[in-house]
Amino acid sequence: MEEVFTMTKNSYNTAELVAIMSARLLEDGKIIFGGAGMPLISCVLAQKMHAPRLTILFEGGVIGPHIEPGKLPPSTNEQRAARRGNMHLSITDVLLLQQRGYVDYGFLGGAQIDQYGNLNSSFIGDADNPKVRLPGTGGANDIASLASKILVAMHHEKRRFVEKVDFITTPGYLQGGDSREKAGLTAGGIYRVITHLGLFDFHPTTRRMRLEALHPGAQVEEVQENTGFEMLIPDEIGHTDPPTEEELRILRELDPDQRYTRAKDE
Amino acid sequence: MDYRKARQEIVEKNKGIRDKRTTLEEAVSMINDKDHVAVGGLQYTRTPMGVLWEIIRQKKQDITFYKPLMSFEGDWLFVSGAMGKAVTSWFSGGVTWGVSKIMRTFAERDPSTFEEWSLLGLSLRFKAGAMGIPCIPTKTMLGSDLEKIRGLKRFTCPYSGEEMLLIPAVNPDVAIIHSQIADKYGNAQIFGPPCLDIETAKAASKVILTTEQIVDNEHIRDAPNSTNIPFFCVDAVVELPFGCYPHECYGRYEPAYEKLGEYGQGLLKAEDKIGFVQEYLDKYFYQPADFPEYLDLFGVRSLVEATRRGRIWPL
Numbered sequence: 303m304e305e306v307f308t309m310t311k312n313s314y315n316t317a318e319l320v321a322i323m324s325a326r327l328l329e330d331g332k333i334i335f336g337g338a339g340m341p342l343i344s345c346v347l348a349q350k351m352h353a354p355r356l357t358i359l360f361e362g363g364v365i366g367p368h369i370e371p372g373k374l375p376p377s378t379n380e381q382r383a384a385r386r387g388n389m390h391l392s393i394t395d396v397l398l399l400q401q402r403g404y405v406d407y408g409f410l411g412g413a414q415i416d417q418y419g420n421l422n423s424s425f426i427g428d429a430d431n432p433k434v435r436l437p438g439t440g441g442a443n444d445i446a447s448l449a450s451k452i453l454v455a456m457h458h459e460k461r462r463f464v465e466k467v468d469f470i471t472t473p474g475y476l477q478g479g480d481s482r483e484k485a486g487l488t489a490g491g492i493y494r495v496i497t498h499l500g501l502f503d504f505h506p507t508t509r510r511m512r513l514e515a516l517h518p519g520a521q522v523e524e525v526q527e528n529t530g531f532e533m534l535i536p537d538e539i540g541h542t543d544p545p546t547e548e549e550l551r552i553l554r555e556l557d558p559d560q561r562y563t564r565a566k567d568e
Numbered sequence: 569m570d571y572r573k574a575r576q577e578i579v580e581k582n583k584g585i586r587d588k589r590t591t592l593e594e595a596v597s598m599i600n601d602k603d604h605v606a607v608g609g610l611q612y613t614r615t616p617m618g619v620l621w622e623i624i625r626q627k628k629q630d631i632t633f634y635k636p637l638m639s640f641e642g643d644w645l646f647v648s649g650a651m652g653k654a655v656t657s658w659f660s661g662g663v664t665w666g667v668s669k670i671m672r673t674f675a676e677r678d679p680s681t682f683e684e685w686s687l688l689g690l691s692l693r694f695k696a697g698a699m700g701i702p703c704i705p706t707k708t709m710l711g712s713d714l715e716k717i718r719g720l721k722r723f724t725c726p727y728s729g730e731e732m733l734l735i736p737a738v739n740p741d742v743a744i745i746h747s748q749i750a751d752k753y754g755n756a757q758i759f760g761p762p763c764l765d766i767e768t769a770k771a772a773s774k775v776i777l778t779t780e781q782i783v784d785n786e787h788i789r790d791a792p793n794s795t796n797i798p799f800f801c802v803d804a805v806v807e808l809p810f811g812c813y814p815h816e817c818y819g820r821y822e823p824a825y826e827k828l829g830e831y832g833q834g835l836l837k838a839e840d841k842i843g844f845v846q847e848y849l850d851k852y853f854y855q856p857a858d859f860p861e862y863l864d865l866f867g868v869r870s871l872v873e874a875t876r877r878g879r880i881w882p883l
Contacts (some may be wrong), residue, residue, distance in 0.1 A: 485711030
């Protein structure tokens with residue numbers, strides 16, 4: 303275990319780890335809404351590894367963008383993201399593909415997540431008198447409401463993994479149990495949370511966040527220490543395989559300057 | 569705007585085909601203080617910057633601006649006083665320049681100045697406005713705190729029993745849109761993602777169209793499938809090359825990333841954020857005699873480089 307931990311520290315950083323572990327979750331032949339930065343890198347990595355028929359959509363209205371290694375668009379709303387796509391749609395129409403059921407995955411980040419997978423990107427403090435006004439949801443609320451399976455990639459920190467978010471910008475399982483379905487959200491839900499410590503899913507009935515697998519070198523105690531609520535720890539915990547040389551090589555070709563895969567903790 | 573009034577304005581609109589070419593100054597004089605104005609494009613793509621520039625120069629006040637994603641132009645509109653309220657899904661500097669400190673200053677002092685909708689929620693407001701209906705049902709935004717703070721109403725579908733959210737339509741006073749080409753009547757052809765421009769053009773009472781290039785009507789008729797906005801929606805046509813600068817226009821020029829970065833970094837470093845923006849406004853907005861003189865401030869090298877990076881043949 304000690305040896306693996308050393309290799310972890312030396313051969314890849316936490317952002318690369320999250321990108322690779324996320325990419326592995328994406329099945330071939332599916333459709334995904336990808337945001338700028340790390341989500342996009344994960345999608346393209348999956349395409350180059352095991353999912354060549356994974357189709358990427360951008361909220362800017364692009365179906366099947368043409369992404370060149372080393373030339374990742376800084377946002378998904380500009381021509382670097384749109385050139386040579388298969389189709390350009392209005393924002394309304396590309397987002398409504400999700401309501402129809404065409405979109406298998408959504409891929410989100412967030413400032414804060416709670417034990418039911420709700421995300422906050424609007425207000426720290428009270429919405430009427432906020433301590434901090436955050437930039438807002440963009441298309442995240444729509445993706446989490448309408449796509450079939452949501453992936454959330456985050457750095458695992460206590461201040462980000464909170465018992466209750468100050469504001470539910472983007473719905474996970476709301477108050478847990480069947481509250482999401484009762485609210486009228488009959489599709490979707492958070493599929494996996496991917497952090498630099500492990501993979502997390504949600505208990506099938508309580509909908510509380512649960513440790514599914516630890517990444518190489520990570521310990522259960524480390525997960526608990528960095529989580530601001532009681533994480534469900536099952537008796538049997540999986541372990542992910544370390545990133546391969548091929549995954550790291552492709553990732554670094556895509557983002558040679560580490561613009562989107564720079565370590566968060568170094 | 570009231571549903572029936574919004575329809576009546578279109579009924580009474582002069583829909584005859586006619587030459588609508590005018591100056592930027594004249595076109596912007598159609599906008600009044602406190603109007604509701606929908607801004608075309610998205611984040612920093614195909615922003616009708618020339619019109620925003622002229623709005624600020626004409627010292628318009630307290631306008632409610634709608635934009636799907638708001639970028640640095642929101643800072644300029646807030647600090648100049650032109651914007652009383654931003655209605656948007658996201659308001660920030662950009663991916664590498666962090667959260668807009670100007671947005672934070674305004675929205676933390678008075679949260680009502682930044683009205684947040686989900687991107688599809690806002691899009692559907694314009695869709696309903698364009699369809700001539702007062703609201704539209706959807707499955708998005710349900711259960712979130714955005715549903716609560718916007719005070720949205722629900723209904724149960726009488727056919728399927730599905731619980732739905734009703735998104736209210738919006739019919740802005742004016743939509744401002746920039747296209748690659750248009751004829752003098754206002755038939756506009758947009759290339760690249762159309763963003764929400766087609767919906768907003770139909771939802772608004774009036775449309776100000778700026779365009780990189782005015783072409784002959786024969787050219788429009790050669791490719792009618794490429795016409796996104798029909799002439800009868802449009803009230804003013806202004807030929808304005810580099811009309812999105814320093815933002816981008818698909819197939820014509822990329823953003824002036826280095827100039828946006830200068831602003832973004834400058835704002836991050838400045839101790840007096842509002843003062844920094846005021847100086848920027850003075851230099852880029854109030855001082856130049858006309859739009860080409862504004863472009864002069866970016867310089868030929870910047871324009872040539874942005875064109876070289878962004879030009880797609882044969883656009």
